[in-house]
Amino acid sequence: MTEPKPRSGRGRPRTITRERVADAGIGLGLAQLSVVGVAAALGVTQMALYKRVGGLEELRSLVAEEAFLRWPLPDPEEDVDLGAYLHRFSLSLWRLVHRHAGIAPYLLRRDLITDTMLQHTQEHQAQVARRFGLTVAQSSQLVFTVAYHCCAIADTSRSEAPEGESIEPLHEFGLKALIAGAIALTGEDG
Known part of the structure; x- marks a missing residue:
C-alpha cells in the first residue's frame, strides 16, 4: 500500500x-x-x-x-589589538548607517531595538570579550560606547557625505579619540 x-x-x-x-x-x-x-x-x-x-x-x-542582521560584523579575530578592532568596527558601523538612512534610531533607542538585535549584539560583545581578555561587562561597555557615538555621528553627518561611504577626517579622529579614552577608562573600571 x-x-x-x-x-x-x-x-x-x-x-x-x-x-x-x-x-x-x-x-x-x-x-x-x-x-x-x-x-x-x-x-x-x-x-x-x-x-x-x-x-x-x-x-x-x-x-x-x-x-542590521545582514550587516557583516567585523571579526575580532582579525585584529591584534582592541583599539584596532574597535576602529574597524566603528568604520563598518558608519557604513551601515550611511547605507541605510533611518536605521540609527533602531540601533540607538532601547524601545526600538528588537530582541533578536539585542541577542546578536550580546553575542558579538561576548566574542569581543573572549578575544581580548575582557569581562563581558567591559566588552559591553566598550562596544556600546563606540557603537552609540558612531551611530549618532554617522546619522547626523549623512548630509556631509552624500556618497555615504567615506568618513570625514575630523569625525574619524573623534572616533579614534573616543576609542582610546574608552579603553583607558575601562581599565580603571575593571
Missing part, C-alpha cells in the same frame, strides 16, 4: 515572506518606507501585506532588524 501524495496548494504561491518584505523594504530604504511602496514592490495588495505585517511601525522594525 502506498501513501497518498500530499496535495499541492491551490492558488498563487505564497509571495509575502519575511525575506521578501525585508528585501523590498531595504530596497526602498527606511527613510522612504511605506506599506504602499512595499506592497507595490512585492506585487501584492496592501491588505495582503497587512496580513503579514501589522502596520508601518512593525514594517520599519522588520526592515531595520534585517538590515
Whole structure:
C-alpha cells in the first residue's frame, strides 16, 4: 500500500515572506518606507501585506532588524589589538548607517531595538570579550560606547557625505579619540 501524495496548494504561491518584505523594504530604504511602496514592490495588495505585517511601525522594525542582521560584523579575530578592532568596527558601523538612512534610531533607542538585535549584539560583545581578555561587562561597555557615538555621528553627518561611504577626517579622529579614552577608562573600571 502506498501513501497518498500530499496535495499541492491551490492558488498563487505564497509571495509575502519575511525575506521578501525585508528585501523590498531595504530596497526602498527606511527613510522612504511605506506599506504602499512595499506592497507595490512585492506585487501584492496592501491588505495582503497587512496580513503579514501589522502596520508601518512593525514594517520599519522588520526592515531595520534585517538590515542590521545582514550587516557583516567585523571579526575580532582579525585584529591584534582592541583599539584596532574597535576602529574597524566603528568604520563598518558608519557604513551601515550611511547605507541605510533611518536605521540609527533602531540601533540607538532601547524601545526600538528588537530582541533578536539585542541577542546578536550580546553575542558579538561576548566574542569581543573572549578575544581580548575582557569581562563581558567591559566588552559591553566598550562596544556600546563606540557603537552609540558612531551611530549618532554617522546619522547626523549623512548630509556631509552624500556618497555615504567615506568618513570625514575630523569625525574619524573623534572616533579614534573616543576609542582610546574608552579603553583607558575601562581599565580603571575593571
